[in-house]
Amino acid sequence: xxxxxxxxxxxxxxxxxxxxxxxxxxxxxxxxxxxxxxxxxxxxxxxxxxxxxxxxxxxxxxxxxxxxxxxxxxxxxxxxxxxxxxxxxxxxxxxxxxxxxxxxxxxxxxxxxxxxxxxxxxxxxxxxxxxxxx
Amino acid sequence: xxxxxxxxxxxxxxxxxxxxxxxxxxxxxxxxxxxxxxxxxxxxxxxxxxxxxxxxxxxxxxxxxxxxxxxxxxxxxxxxxxxxxxxxxxx
Numbered sequence: 001x002x003x004x005x006x007x008x009x010x011x012x013x014x015x016x017x018x019x020x021x022x023x024x025x026x027x028x029x030x031x032x033x034x035x036x037x038x039x040x041x042x043x044x045x046x047x048x049x050x051x052x053x054x055x056x057x058x059x060x061x062x063x064x065x066x067x068x069x070x071x072x073x074x075x076x077x078x079x080x081x082x083x084x085x086x087x088x089x090x091x092x093x094x095x096x097x098x099x100x101x102x103x104x105x106x107x108x109x110x111x112x113x114x115x116x117x118x119x120x121x122x123x124x125x126x127x128x129x130x131x132x133x134x
Numbered sequence: 135x136x137x138x139x140x141x142x143x144x145x146x147x148x149x150x151x152x153x154x155x156x157x158x159x160x161x162x163x164x165x166x167x168x169x170x171x172x173x174x175x176x177x178x179x180x181x182x183x184x185x186x187x188x189x190x191x192x193x194x195x196x197x198x199x200x201x202x203x204x205x206x207x208x209x210x211x212x213x214x215x216x217x218x219x220x221x222x223x224x225x
Contacts, residue, residue, distance in 0.1 A: 010141035013186075017148030020179055024152030027159050027175060033167060040175040044152075051145065051182045055189050058138075062192075069197040073181065073204055080208040084174055087215035092167040094219055 005061040012054035019047030033092050041085040049074050142190055149182050170214050177207025 026039025052070040059065045093102070105111055156179065159172035181200040188196040213223050 006136070006138050010137045013138075013141040013145045016182065017145035020152045020182055021148040024155040024175060024179070027172060028155050033165065036168065037171065040171060040178070044175055044178045047149075048178055048182045048185075051185050055185045058189050059194065065194070067194060067197075069194065069201070070185070073185075073197070073200055076201070076204050076208075077178065077181070080204070081178075084208060084211045087212055087219075088167050088171050088174070091170070091215040091218040092165070095166060 002061070005057065009054045009058050009061070012050045012057070016047045016050035016054065019043045019050065021047075023047060033096070034089065037085055037089055037092075041081050045077055045081045048077055142186060145186055146183070149179050149186065153179050153183070166218070170211060174207055174211045177203050177210075180207075 020043070023039045023043030026043065027036055030036045030039060052074045056067065056070040059067050099111070102111065153176060156172045156176045160169050160176070163169045163172065180203050184196045184200040184203065188194060216223050
């Protein structure tokens, strides 16, 4: 393995580890829930992505095996991380904000989070007439 | 000790520390959603740790394990959020 490839892999590993650590540190230190979402969903994904690409380069340069597993995992994590963030943010809104505290959706409809269908939720109480929602 | 081994050790330390910070957040958190977010981050960090272990050992056995961690972490987080939002997971 060439020294250049080794340096590249080492740089990817170091940056990945730093990003992962910064993400977890943000999870502990940031002041409220919506800012705490920012740390892990961005930094940990970037950190894991660079570690996986470093692994791919390592197996390619060192053993001559070009494996696509890492790329598969990277793409999967990149696709699912925003969905996870969105769901956690909606659950957080549901748990700790009243309906009146949120900005209004456009054109006179209600947010579905507080609308019909939420009456089975163990935590949220729904009252008022059913309205179309988005 | 080569530069690659040094970088591996650094990355191992970083992700282990990140895992401990997430564990602290799981134990002491102001709300439910913080705990779920910390558990999701732990699953993602676990993928990185397994990949690093695979690099150190020079084997590709651990990729299936990391793929499973990615899928199970995603599905459990979404199931929790769905339960909070709707009171039901499969409507």
